[in-house]
Amino acid sequence: MTAAATSTETPPVLLQLNDVSKQFAARVGLRKAAVSAVDGVSLTLRRGDTLGVVGESGCGKSTLARLVVGLVQCDSGDVVFDGRTYRAGRRRTRRDLRDMQMVFQDPHSALNPRATIGEAIAFPLRTQGVSRAETEARVDEVLARVGLHGNYRSHYPHQLSGGQRQRVNIARALALKPKLVVLDESVSALDKSVQAQILDLLLELQVEYGLSYLFISHDLNVVEYMSDRVAVMYLGHVVEECSAEELYRAPLHPYSQVLLESIPKLDPRERGGPSALTDGEMPSPLDPPSGCRFRTRCPFAMDVCATTRPPLVETRPGHLVACHLHPVPESATAGDPIPGEQ
Numbered sequence: 129m130t131a132a133a134t135s136t137e138t139p140p141v142l143l144q145l146n147d148v149s150k151q152f153a154a155r156v157g158l159r160k161a162a163v164s165a166v167d168g169v170s171l172t173l174r175r176g177d178t179l180g181v182v183g184e185s186g187c188g189k190s191t192l193a194r195l196v197v198g199l200v201q202c203d204s205g206d207v208v209f210d211g212r213t214y215r216a217g218r219r220r221t222r223r224d225l226r227d228m229q230m231v232f233q234d235p236h237s238a239l240n241p242r243a244t245i246g247e248a249i250a251f252p253l254r255t256q257g258v259s260r261a262e263t264e265a266r267v268d269e270v271l272a273r274v275g276l277h278g279n280y281r282s283h284y285p286h287q288l289s290g291g292q293r294q295r296v297n298i299a300r301a302l303a304l305k306p307k308l309v310v311l312d313e314s315v316s317a318l319d320k321s322v323q324a325q326i327l328d329l330l331l332e333l334q335v336e337y338g339l340s341y342l343f344i345s346h347d348l349n350v351v352e353y354m355s356d357r358v359a360v361m362y363l364g365h366v367v368e369e370c371s372a373e374e375l376y377r378a379p380l381h382p383y384s385q386v387l388l389e390s391i392p393k394l395d396p397r398e399r400g401g402p403s404a405l406t407d408g409e410m411p412s413p414l415d416p417p418s419g420c421r422f423r424t425r426c427p428f429a430m431d432v433c434a435t436t437r438p439p440l441v442e443t444r445p446g447h448l449v450a451c452h453l454h455p456v457p458e459s460a461t462a463g464d465p466i467p468g469e470q
């Protein structure tokens with residue numbers, strides 16, 4: 129493929145995070161402390177693409193999702209969405225947030241038990257000022273589109289299965305015709321067979337509505353299935369970001385490597401030995417290790433890892449990694465630095 133062909137095929141950027149950080153206040157005994165949930169994260173999502181985010185529980189995935197959709201405010205850094213820059217501390221209006229929707233993990237608690245399915249989907253449309261007639265039409269359209277034909281409009285959440293309820297949540301997100309949908313563990317609470325149906329539905333809807341997804345899950349198999357690119361998070365840092373194909377074939381960061389080794393294999397003969405991750409506890413986000421946060425569990429840790437945070441740099445075209453084992457290639461040092469390093 130020629131360079132010209134490649135550049136015309138690259139879709140424009142929809143969402144960009146520039147060096148975004150978030151700390152939460154906490155208490156350790158009587159002492160005030162801070163949890164560093166997201167620290168200096170920079171990511172890019174292109175229009176029509178899916179950016180997967182993986183990492184163990186507590187690494188900051190949900191906080192990242194909430195920062196993107198404005199449920200949590202950044203302490204520093206900025207969120208650029210659809211050409212508009214939102215700096216830390218600037219609250220976004222309802223209008224600013226209209227083009228982004230979020231689908232949460234628990235399909236039941238996201239729905240008001242006293243509202244019918246039709247009311248649940250109509251409510252955000254009405255608060256955004258969509259006319260009554262248009263709301264009615266959109267509720268019917270999205271319910272049919274997620275496979276809930278018939279009289280589901282008048283049903284209450286308790287009358288539906290978990291999979292049906294998550295279809296309702298997806299329908300509600302789509303009804304506002306968003307550009308971005310943030311899916312935070314959206315299929316994690318569902319049975320495997322239902323999960324597969326919802327994932328395929330999401331893929332169909334993505335093409336049909338031209339959606340971009342930020343797809344967050346601790347389940348590496350699901351992320352591989354859904355994503356164009358994947359960011360691997362560890363204790364609030366992005367340690368690697370590249371195409372899904374390349375990450376699963378040839379991960380560069382030692383953390384990505386152990387994480388991928390720990391994926392349960394269907395064939396028992398392919399199963400690896402005990403993962404290196406079982407050797408060490410995840411350090412506390414109240415007191416994360418200096419330098420590279422993974423160094424306390426890394427089999428390759430060097431002195432420099434304790435003193436200097438490795439920047440997230442492009443070590444190969446399109447493949448970013450934050451690790452002192454993978455220094456910036458000579459040819460790349462002349463280019464713009466990639467934000468993310470303090």
Ligand SMILES: Nc1ncnc2c1ncn2[C@@H]1O[C@H](COP(=O)(O)OP(=O)(O)O)[C@@H](O)[C@H]1O
Pocket residue numbers: 152153154163164165183184185186187188189190191192413
């Ligand atoms: N509202 C909050 N107040 C205090 N600490 C929080 C809050 N939300 C998240 N955290 C902490 O931030 C870290 C990242 O959490 P989270 O973003 O939920 O991770 P994940 O979704 O990857 O499991 C955790 O240590 C968590 O305890």
Ligand SMILES: [Mg+2]
Pocket residue numbers: 189190191313
């Ligand atoms: Mg989470």
